[in-house]
Amino acid sequence: MDSVNHFSKSPEGTLVQQAPLSRSDFGTDFRWGVATAAYQIEGAVNEDGRGDCIWDIFAKKKGKIKNGDNAQTACDFYHQYEKDLLLVKELGFTYFRFSISWSRILPSGFGAVNEKGIAFYNRLIDQCIALGLVPWITLYHWDLPQSLEELGGWTNRQIVDWFSEYAAICATAFGDRVKNWIILNEPMAVAGLGYTTGLHAPGKKGIWNFLPAVHHLALCQAAGGRKVRALVPGAFIGTSVSCSYVYAESGSAADIRAAKRADAVMNKLFVEPALGLGYPVQDFPFLSNLNRYMREGDLDKLTFDFDFLGVQNYFSVVVKHSWLAPVVWLKEVPAKLRNVPVTSMGWEVDADGMYRILKQYAAYEGIKEIIVSESGAAFEDHYLNGEVADPERRQYFEDYLAAILKAKNEGVKVNGYLAWTLMDNFEWAEGYAARFGLIFVDFETQQRTIKESGLWFRSFLNA
Numbered sequence: 001m002d003s004v005n006h007f008s009k010s011p012e013g014t015l016v017q018q019a020p021l022s023r024s025d026f027g028t029d030f031r032w033g034v035a036t037a038a039y040q041i042e043g044a045v046n047e048d049g050r051g052d053c054i055w056d057i058f059a060k061k062k063g064k065i066k067n068g069d070n071a072q073t074a075c076d077f078y079h080q081y082e083k084d085l086l087l088v089k090e091l092g093f094t095y096f097r098f099s100i101s102w103s104r105i106l107p108s109g110f111g112a113v114n115e116k117g118i119a120f121y122n123r124l125i126d127q128c129i130a131l132g133l134v135p136w137i138t139l140y141h142w143d144l145p146q147s148l149e150e151l152g153g154w155t156n157r158q159i160v161d162w163f164s165e166y167a168a169i170c171a172t173a174f175g176d177r178v179k180n181w182i183i184l185n186e187p188m189a190v191a192g193l194g195y196t197t198g199l200h201a202p203g204k205k206g207i208w209n210f211l212p213a214v215h216h217l218a219l220c221q222a223a224g225g226r227k228v229r230a231l232v233p234g235a236f237i238g239t240s241v242s243c244s245y246v247y248a249e250s251g252s253a254a255d256i257r258a259a260k261r262a263d264a265v266m267n268k269l270f271v272e273p274a275l276g277l278g279y280p281v282q283d284f285p286f287l288s289n290l291n292r293y294m295r296e297g298d299l300d301k302l303t304f305d306f307d308f309l310g311v312q313n314y315f316s317v318v319v320k321h322s323w324l325a326p327v328v329w330l331k332e333v334p335a336k337l338r339n340v341p342v343t344s345m346g347w348e349v350d351a352d353g354m355y356r357i358l359k360q361y362a363a364y365e366g367i368k369e370i371i372v373s374e375s376g377a378a379f380e381d382h383y384l385n386g387e388v389a390d391p392e393r394r395q396y397f398e399d400y401l402a403a404i405l406k407a408k409n410e411g412v413k414v415n416g417y418l419a420w421t422l423m424d425n426f427e428w429a430e431g432y433a434a435r436f437g438l439i440f441v442d443f444e445t446q447q448r449t450i451k452e453s454g455l456w457f458r459s460f461l462n463a
Contacts (some may be wrong), residue, residue: 025405030250037143040074041423041424044076066433110148148162183238188214222301271361359411
């Protein structure tokens with residue numbers, strides 16, 4: 001790997017920061033924010049008319065969530081948002097990314113609107129503006145209404161109409177004050193973890209669930225963009241993708257082909273259709289099976305002229321060819337077996353991978369601008385004497401920001417960074433075991449404590 005600006009290689013091969021970063025390095029127009037998701041922080045799952053979502057049901061199933069955790073209370077953000085927004089302000093961020101709970105707006109997924117749900121997000125938006133924070137809405141962050149899942153969820157093509165209705169309601173209700181929009185959060189994770197491996201809600205398994213879910217998510221990605229464009233004057237619209245720079249384990253032809261297949265699924269599957277390039281079947285011929293779900297005019301319906309691409313890179317991936325994995329014919333080489341730095345979740349810490357994936361996306365002619373819409377790491381955090389020391393996370397942010405700056409200085413139009421996440425929360429199948437926050441949360445008392453990494457951001461952003 002090439003080293004990035006602000007780094008040299010240590011004898012062990014890791015990246016070592018040499019020069020301190022400065023906010024001014026990124027320019028005056030660079031957007032600094034923090035990202036959250038409704039289901040992970042809000043709680044109040046049975047309050048004010050909210051309907052069940054797929055994660056409410058999934059969490060009740062034995063063995064699905066680590067330690068049997070659930071998000072009934074989570075961070076109690078629904079009741080404590082005013083205090084939490086003050087913390088966002090204290091840390092020096094300007095943008096606050098949050099998602100709308102579809103089932104809080106439309107308890108049945110479509111039809112009757114829950115006005116109390118609308119009122120909550122109006123209060124949240126108004127409080128952001130009062131504090132000088134710019135609200136940034138994500139329309140869908142994984143919490144599909146359970147009533148829609150019972151009708152097939154993302155495998156049912158009718159979801160394009162349901163999602164379009166939901167997007168129109170949100171754009172109409174909030175678009176007078178909110179101009180920054182993300183349509184979908186990591187659709188590949190929805191299709192892969194929720195409808196193929198079953199590790200996430202709704203827990204479906206099978207490649208033949210994956211294919212229709214992919215196509216309908218991609219259609220909704222564009223349809224949602226069109227709704228927001230039509231209803232929100234001056235909107236800045238994007239969608240976010242989970243992405244990992246893919247390395248082949250060796251230079252063998254088989255490993256290189258395996259890396260191309262992995263790259264097609266992980267990094268191209270929802271980007272290229274939006275750009276009018278269709279699905280990346282040339283790199284992964286199996287994806288031609290998506291044609292069975294295509295209807296006349298779908299190629300055009302998949303396209304949308306997004307203002308930005310939201311890049312969410314947490315780790316890199318090394319793969320090799322494997323005859324033991326039908327369909328994909330590849331195997332990931334786990335980070336722990338490669339003697340590289342990892343987080344508490346076993347994810348590789350590879351700032352150079354962030355640099356490389358930004359360069360990869362910048363090569364697309366149709367991508368106008370890139371926002372790093374999520375970036376962060378889980379480590380073992382401990383509250384001690386009123387403080388939470390997390391030097392590994394602080395170093396992670398410094399290293400990844402230096403990698404982003406290198407790409408920016410080389411002409412990549414990356415113009416924002418939204419840290420994941422404001423505070424420790426319900427981390428999906430990991431429950432409360434994985435802590436990503438800049439703020440430590442005691443989930444029994446709901447006490448918040450700014451971690452060392454949060455204090456670093458406060459110093460960095462206020463310098």
